[in-house]
Amino acid sequence: MYLTCMSNTMIQNKIPIGRFSMITRLTCKALRLYDETGLLSPSAKDRFTGYRYYSLSQIERGVLIRSLVDLGFPLARINEMIDAKTSGDTEKMSQLLEDQRQRVSFEIDRLRSIDRLLERQKKEMFSMIIAEPxxxxxxxxxxxxxxxxxxxxxxxxxxxxxxxxxxxxxxxxxxxxxxxxxxxxxxxxxxxxxxxxxxxxxxxxxxxxxxxxxxxxxxxxxxxxxxxxxxxxxxxxxxxxxxxxxxxxxxxxxxxxxxxxxxxxxxxxxxxxxxxxxxxxxxx
CATH class of the missing domain: 3.20.80.10 (Regulatory factor, effector binding domain)
Incomplete structure (x- = not known):
């Protein structure tokens, strides 16, 4: 019985990258990138094949990364947010969220400007109004x-x-x-x-x-x-x-x-x- 439990624990703490990808909704390509940047490194790697394995304790971090990616956070800001959450720094977390809101607001305005420009160009076909230099x-x-x-x-x-x-x-x-x-x-x-x-x-x-x-x-x-x-x-x-x-x-x-x-x-x-x-x- 003890051996069975120990075996199950070892299996649970060696989650293959594909299964971890399914659990966290992070693509394998993204997980490899996060490993290279140190944002989320696997708990173990096969010495011979280089295959990545993750542990149960890493699922929460992976899910949080997915949530922050959905909110449009860049990698550097994701790291800052996770550090702030880990240390319980709610003031820093609030500031990072507000900064992201401002970036999103600016991007919305930029895209609206592009939309207006596209509508105008559709009518004018890239005609340009400029006085003689x-x-x-x-x-x-x-x-x-x-x-x-x-x-x-x-x-x-x-x-x-x-x-x-x-x-x-x-x-x-x-x-x-x-x-x-x-x-x-x-x-x-x-x-x-x-x-x-x-x-x-x-x-x-x-x-x-x-x-x-x-x-x-x-x-x-x-x-x-x-x-x-x-x-x-x-x-x-x-x-x-x-x-x-x-x-x-x-x-x-x-x-x-x-x-x-x-x-x-x-x-x-x-x-x-x-x-x-x-x-x-x-x-x-």
Whole structure:
């Protein structure tokens, strides 16, 4: 009887990878990946065949991983969540869940934008509305500026909101102060960056400003000669017009430089996406 019980225990604690996959609803391919990354390593491996075996005590971890995968957590965050759950750190777990909610919300907005773009492109078949490019000379500009790194859409929206919040503050109402031009974005990278783009948002100003503005810089950005074109339409397909402007400048014998910038000539709160106007500027 003792030998039978011991044999059953050994069998229960050597669950083949296929059966463990069925129990946890994690594919064998995923389990092999989790083994390589240390997220979920088998309790035993056959020395000769390399076949993986799992134990009963690992089922709970496997099921939790499956749940977190269903919630869209990336591998690194899954590890953090499991560590927090194991240590009973409910505050950390709550923060990780909230962070994931924000990522999901951003992804939903991104997919909705793609859906609108697809609908528009279905009607227009990739037609592009861009004013004829030209060269223009721009004087140096005194601006209020915020600069940070992140994903383009998120960081531009956040920095513009911060500047608008400041411009609407009561402290400025009585001062001899005014905005003299449109909001602009300045792209400091020499390449496209997915998640850590170096972006500056600025707005031209004149007049008296407070001596100290927390987090906001008052500076002068350089002028010079720029290749310019106006894109009409949603922000998410402005890359088409950027491509055309770069090509035009190169064909005129100029080497496009950095940082390029764009000016937002109207407000997305006031006009539909199809009527948005963005001036694209490339220093030459």
């Amino acid at each position: 030209k060269f223009k000379d721009i004087e140096p500009l005194r601006v209020l500026s915020l600069r940070d790194k992140g994903e383009y859409g998120e960081i531009i929206t956040r920095l513009i909101s911060r500047l608008c919040e400041f411009l609407g503050s009561p402290d400025l109402n009585a001062s001899n102060f005014s905005v003299t031009g449109p909001f602009m974005t300045i792209y400091h990278d020499g390449e496209y960056r997915e998640f850590d783009a170096d972006v500056e948002v600025a707005v031209p100003v004149t007049g008296r400003l407070p001596d100290q503005i927390p987090g906001i810089e008052v500076k002068t950005i350089p002028g010079g000669r720029f290749a310019s074109a106006i894109h009409k339409g949603p922000y998410q397909d402005v890359h088409e017009s950027w491509g055309k402007l770069y090509e035009w400048a190169a064909n005129q014998g100029y080497e496009p430089k950095t940082p390029c910038r764009d000016n937002y000539l109207n407000d997305p709160n006031d006009v539909p996406e199809e009527e948005l106007l963005t001036e694209l500027l490339i220093p030459v």
